[in-house]
Amino acid sequence: MNTAKGARARARTEITAAIKEAARGQLVAEGAAKLSLRAVARELGMVSSALYRYFPSRDDLLTALIIDAYDSLGAAAEKAHHAVADAAPLERWTAVCVAVRAWALAHPHEYALIYGSPVPGYTAPQTTVPAAARVGLLLIGIVRDAHEQGRLTGPALPAELGREAERMTADLAPGLPPEAVTALVAAWAQLYGLVGFELFGQFHRVVEDREPFFRHAVVRLARGVGLEP
């Protein structure tokens, strides 16, 4: 499908990729706020206006980078999970969480792009949703397997959440106990709280030995969801 498209189409995809790569380089060097279309164009030997043939605005370039980042994170998590796919649910859970943290530490600016503050008036387009969901789906799958293996213990849940818990269960993971789904969604958010605090410096002079701390916290998260040791 590459060669059949003609020289022009091939050049387009190549240049689009080159732009994204150069932009990613700027991202790791300077951060999202300093990403400059003109600098990207300069690096590629183009004139700035030519860039607008490929991305209608700076924010669209950022959106493309966001989707790539979600996909990169999702792929890293999936790869780590695949390596322990036959292990116990708790191990799989830990592997995914550890992979998320490792990816974040390796790509801090891209992590900030997707889980930090959203840019100015910008709201993430629907396009990002599937890529963003990959880690969540992985965690749901682990809990589902545990449930089917009868290795999921259920905690108590206040009655007021009954309705919402059932709705979330129907939407996200039908068949699972609603209490587990509620705890899972919370654990999902809390995981990124841990990663974000480490990455953005909040743990400075608070947590020093971070990897074991993280592993421990993540196991506690899993226990909260009902994953047995």
Next chain:
Amino acid sequence: MNTAKGARARARTEITAAIKEAARGQLVAEGAAKLSLRAVARELGMVSSALYRYFPSRDDLLTALIIDAYDSLGAAAEKAHHAVADAAPLERWTAVCVAVRAWALAHPHEYALIYGSPVPGYTAPQTTVPAAARVGLLLIGIVRDAHEQGRLTGPALPAELGREAERMTADLAPGLPPEAVTALVAAWAQLYGLVGFELFGQFHRVVEDREPFFRHAVVRLARGVGLEP
């Protein structure tokens, strides 16, 4: 100390405050990335270069806003805590967490400023530390009271964390059980994961009935730390 300082000093503090207020206005309207010194100056009827008498750079203005935001959040949390200071630890814990969430929802851009991605090359100056610590100290105090009342139950902790847990305990909350301190630090980070996900749209089409969900998650957090119901 205001009137005794002479007209010039009084004017300086007033203008500094006016600049911060105008900047805060821009912040809620446009977000931190679009905060423009020139626009602030325009709004105040000054010329842009005059602003540099008060803040040596845009980042310094942002730093001032960051400190104010930490203080505003800390004050809101402390006020909410004071209202239930005589209640059971779990209630006090919940009150503080709910206040953090409420403040974040009411001041999303300021929340993004302090708990979102850090700006470009910028590292938070040491000045922000005391203001940033207020909520954490509140939570520590609640757990300490629970411990002194004998209402703190301790969970198991892997041996590998012994060293780090003891160090954190000595630094943050000497006298408390190290397992509780470890869980507390994790819960502290996880709290902001919950708030951030709601605020930055990650819960869109996932969690709908957010306040009860949050309260529930926060109670689970407290249980994890060892606070009895």
Next chain:
DNA sequence: ACCAAAAAGAGAGCACCGCTCTTGCTTCGG
């Protein structure tokens, strides 16, 4: 095979930005 249409690049230009420097005016303190 040709030729109109579509796509792409180049350049000039607009309005804005952070920031610096110089020039006068006002207030302060000895």
Next chain:
DNA sequence: CCGAAGCAAGAGCGGTGCTCTCTTTTTGGT
């Protein structure tokens, strides 16, 4: 009362995102 310090103003530098126009190149239908 007067020199020094603080302050506002203006011009200007290099940078930004983005638009518009003009030219060249590639494409696809007749």
